[in-house]
Amino acid sequence: MEILKILFPVFSIVLLGYVIVRVNIINISDINGVSRLVFNILIPVLLFNSLSKVELPAQFKWQFFLAYYLVVLVVYGLAMWTSKNFFAYSHEEQGVFGMGATYSNLVLVGLPIISAGFGEEALLPLFMIVSIHSAVQFFIVTLIVEGDTSGNRNVFQITTDTLGRLAHNPIIIGLVLGLLVNLLHIPLPTIMDETMDLVGRATLPSALLVLGGSLNEYKVAGHFAEAGTMIGLKMILMPTLVWLLAFVIFHVEPLWGAVAVMAAGMPVGINAYMTAQKYQVGIPTISTAFLISTLLAALSQSLLLAFFI
Helix, strand or coil, X not given: CHHHHHHHHHHHHHHHHHHHHHCCCCCHHXXXXXXXXXXXXXXXXXXXXXXXXXXXXXCCCHXXXXXXXXXXXXXXXXXXXXXXXXXXXXXXXXXXXHHHCCCECHHHHHHHHHHHHHCHHHHHHHHHHHHHHHHHHHHHHHHXXXXXXXXXXXXXXXXXXXXXXXXXXXXXXXXXHHHHHHHCCCCCCHHHHHHHHHHHHXXXXXXXXXXXXXXXXXXXXXXXXHHHHHHHHHHHHHHHHHHHHHHHHCCCCHHHHHHHHHHHXXXXXXXXXXXXXXXXXXXXHHHHHHHHHXXXXXXXXXXXXXXXX
């Protein structure tokens, strides 16, 4: 019953977003406009506000990062090997398949569920994962796809391009500025603090409506064997390996370990689909995997919350 109380409001708003677009109360272009508002304004403000206030750990938790990102590398490599040997994917397709099998939907799905399940104290470890999530994933897929096909792009160029792209990402900007305010102990005026709190209360419902509405843009496009393999790697193997490293190998503190496992078990992220579109490979597979994994998240995240709570 406790898990139902946590997740029912989350997925009810997702369903509402899907229905209001499906019955044409609002159209998909309206959702795209709200999406830009969410990603460019609301979420960055929420991240800034939260990170500027949160109590930072006394020591850098390197075990926490290793528990998550070592698994990303392992599962990415396994996904590439699997797609090559079982589905005869090209090198470019392997790179995109690996991203689909490891890129979590941490913002639209992870942020509402983890904050609802564990409270505000869980936001710091989640934000720590988010802070380098895109950097790591975009660097890997760019290195694999473009480094193999473009002889005039080396690791340094790919690295600088990736960092340059991230430097213009509003979410990363919000994280960095919030962290700087916290570290430098910069006091914020009360009126600004109250304004950001008000924006923060609007962020999660808006993000969930965007997620639900955007599901109308995706479709089950076949390639079930490939999509099923991707989902299995993403939502079963990845959280299992993160749990093993976090709790058995590195002995990460319980809350941080739970957040890492929950984050690893999130559905396929939208950026994986956008990457497939960018390189024009694996689009049907990731479209199918994105839609099905998002629907399965209600069950998988319920099981993970029940396990930890």
